[in-house]
Amino acid sequence: MGVVIGVLELHLFIPQAHSLKEKRAVVKRVVERIKKKFNVSVTEAGDHDKWQSSVIVCVSAGTSQKIVDATLESVISFVEEIVPGNLARYYKEFI
Numbered sequence: 707m708g709v710v711i712g713v714l715e716l717h718l719f720i721p722q723a724h725s726l727k728e729k730r731a732v733v734k735r736v737v738e739r740i741k742k743k744f745n746v747s748v749t750e751a752g753d754h755d756k757w758q759s760s761v762i763v764c765v766s767a768g769t770s771q772k773i774v775d776a777t778l779e780s781v782i783s784f785v786e787e788i789v790p791g792n793l794a795r796y797y798k799e800f801i
Contacts, residue, residue: 711765711767712765712778716761717759719758724757726755728757748763748765766778
């Protein structure tokens, strides 16, 4: 039985943020809500010093790529719901 690891990189554009403090409030809310709703590891992994963009990475593991992919797709849909229009792009990779 093999293990499939899925990595999801979410690139957020946060036009309403006019300072790092405002950006961090949005990012913290998104990260905490993802952690609460899904069984994935989540962290902000890029654009730490840019006040209108952020890179959030989610990692999920399972025995089936189909299940891991479904989980990551659910995370994408959820992020689009909680911060509409802020998801600029995303990348998925399976290991």
